[in-house]
Amino acid sequence: MMQKKIDEIVNKIKSSKKYKIILEETIRDVLTIEYGRHKSIKIAEEMAKKKLHRIRAEYLGEPNYKKVKDSLAAAFQSGNDEEIKEVCWTIFSKHSSTRERNQLLDEYYKKLFEVTGMPNSVADLACALNPLSFRWMGLPQSVKFYSYDVNEQFIDLINYYFELEGLEPLGIQRDVFSSPPEIPVDVAFLFKMYYCLEHRQTGAGLEVVKNVPAKKVLISFPTINLVAKKTDIL
Numbered sequence: 001m002m003q004k005k006i007d008e009i010v011n012k013i014k015s016s017k018k019y020k021i022i023l024e025e026t027i028r029d030v031l032t033i034e035y036g037r038h039k040s041i042k043i044a045e046e047m048a049k050k051k052l053h054r055i056r057a058e059y060l061g062e063p064n065y066k067k068v069k070d071s072l073a074a075a076f077q078s079g080n081d082e083e084i085k086e087v088c089w090t091i092f093s094k095h096s097s098t099r100e101r102n103q104l105l106d107e108y109y110k111k112l113f114e115v116t117g118m119p120n121s122v123a124d125l126a127c128a129l130n131p132l133s134f135r136w137m138g139l140p141q142s143v144k145f146y147s148y149d150v151n152e153q154f155i156d157l158i159n160y161y162f163e164l165e166g167l168e169p170l171g172i173q174r175d176v177f178s179s180p181p182e183i184p185v186d187v188a189f190l191f192k193m194y195y196c197l198e199h200r201q202t203g204a205g206l207e208v209v210k211n212v213p214a215k216k217v218l219i220s221f222p223t224i225n226l227v228a229k230k231t232d233i234l
């Protein structure tokens with residue numbers, strides 16, 4: 001009986017304009033956990049919507065997919081590296097998480113990989129548009145760059161870009177909390193995501209870090225929150 005009600009709410013949320021691009025598994029997991037916590041389906045639905053709003057994070061910014069795919073295709077067609085970089089820069093700058101790293105990018109990955117060693121394989125967990133900054137990472141073309149996100153539009157754009165770049169299309173729509181990646185990698189990135197996981201469920205951030213089959217995990221935190229207040233961890 002309750003399972004039927006949960007299915008109904010999951011279907012309703014999944015068929016809405018806002019959540020149709022988010023994995024059904026994520027919607028179900030969040031709703032089920034909230035039901036377990038509150039024992040009231042009405043409160044569970046309300047709480048799940050609040051949590052999904054933060055997971056969906058539309059407010060962080062998204063590109064016009066059709067337009068940016070056309071710009072990418074034209075830039076690669078031109079064969080001009082500067083133009084390709086400029087188009088990628090414009091795209092990832094639409095998202096506030098990647099935009100926050102813009103001024104650091106020339107040194108960012110160089111410094112990180114000095115510590116971890118140059119990886120042959122990477123898992124970018126909850127990547128959003130970060131894989132579009134591939135050209136600033138200094139990684140070889142042979143790298144296996146697994147990019148995980150629950151948002152199918154990000155994954156579709158990432159794979160479109162990877163194919164133009166001559167990389168394997170390793171963008172994968174996956175919930176890294178409810179279905180931890182299984183492919184072993186040298187280095188995993190968990191950038192600006194820890195608080196979002198903790199908001200979903202206390203302890204989820206650490207769970208994701210523990211479960212990822214990576215030799216090293218690089219974790220970053222935002223320096224300011226969205227109302228421009230400094231956060232406690234820099």
Ligand SMILES: C[S@@+](CC[C@H](N)C(=O)[O-])C[C@H]1O[C@@H](n2cnc3c(N)ncnc32)[C@H](O)[C@@H]1O
Nearest residue numbers: 097098126127128130149150151175176177191
């Ligand atoms: C704050 S952004 C992180 C951005 C990215 N890591 C960066 O620093 O540029 C949140 C992203 O995480 C994704 N996301 C949220 N929960 C997720 C989960 N459990 N598994 C995979 N992706 C998730 C969202 O779709 C969104 O693209």
